[in-house]
Amino acid sequence: MKRLILTSLCLLFARGAFAWGQKGHDVTAYIAECRLTPEAAEKVRKALDGYSPVYIANWLDFASYWPEYAYSKTWHYLNIDEGETLESMSRNPGGDVLTAVTRLTEKLKSGRLTPEEETLSLKMLIHLVGDMHCPMHLGRLSDLGGNKRPVRFFGRDTNLHSVWDTNIPEAVHKWSYSEWQQQIDRLTDEEAAQIAAGEPADWVKETHEICKEIYGFTPEGTDISYDYLFKYTPVVERQFLRGGHRLARLLNEIYR
Template sequence: MKKLFFLGLCLFAARSGFAWGQKGHDVTAYIAECHLTPAAAKKIDKVLGGYSPVYFANWLDNASHTPEYAYTKTWHYLNVDEGRTLDDMPANPQGDILKAVTEIVAKLRAGGLSPEEEAFNLKMLIHLLGDMHCPMHLGRATDLGGNLRPVRFFDKETNLHSVWDTSLVESAHKWSYTEWQRQIDRLTKQEAEAVAAGTPADWVAETLEICRKVYDETPEGSRISYDYIAAAAPVIERQLLRAGHRLARLLNEIYR
């Protein structure tokens, strides 16, 4: 019976191991869309068949569960265990989010892809930049990125990963993705350039530091309520804003 229960937990963790929930990915994609150059916006519109980047913001979460794209399941995260660093943590042989984003950006920059290959890689990049900024996607392998760390969200039994993926985003503000953009995307040009600076490796390291604070401040069995949401909301806002501006920068550089 215990083995069946643990198996169920693992299966649940595998199903829920993606980031931000739909709202967070939509916000990231829409912020990026709002900061595309006219040239990039025109080219991206053609690659995506006339659809907005928001339309495909959550596409990879669904695709990763299909046999055709099952190989991308580990691309949504990069596990770093307690006491380990990004440099000494053994690499996942199936790949991780930093490796995936680095390779996708290189492919798109190089060009020469078929229309289908280009659209596929662009849709992945739109999604994975959001994942890269979700704190628990730099979580520990020992608890499957917080999926096996039980907490209570008000009176609901859940896990730390799920709380940061979805519950906190939806509880922080009851906004549509366009309202999120209007409310948090208010940087000056200089501030936006500073936020968008750096490399994917820098951004992963930054998210890892936030993840470690989340672990420290959320022991197993924590009851998460209004005070936790109030403290987490600015972190979420900042991460979504960073992801959106950084995605826009990459897309503007790729599609000059």
């Protein structure tokens, strides 16, 4: 538990290396937390030693650097090159976000995990469902998911991956994670059920289609400014909503 607390403190100073920045994962986790059934909420709280999904939402970005969890470094993304599909692209032998989310969900549903195994699997799942909805985490292997595609963000040199992980979500609204949830999660029960439908493979394919559109609209050297934010703010909001509602659905199914 001390390590968990220290992780949260260190994340205040760590730069996002894998996925949505800290705010994006917090928003996704809080949307999910607000949509849990009372029974699921209590079981999640117990499995997380009293902490909330938001508290541990960024844990895996940090933990993947620790030797004991280094195996999870490739779990944050799934590269699909131009002209390839989820089915045709060779998969990373070390694992990817779809494989990880699928297996973690199955393990948690089995009910055969020790308390320690359950806690670890739950912490990973909360983070990785968020990753699954970050567009550039379905980016091309040829440019490392946009990490090697140079662009400018309001005149500052950066890369396409960083823009989508952190720059856009942090620029479009200066809200806390709870304000994000209050402002964008206004779905009816019917709308919430629709957005949470499907399976992880469907969600990956959906995110990949967004990623392909982003690549086409953002050639190397693009100077991203207000018009780009105006175009893609609804996409960021929609992906947060999708990730949060889908995570809630998985957790409600796991902890019936």
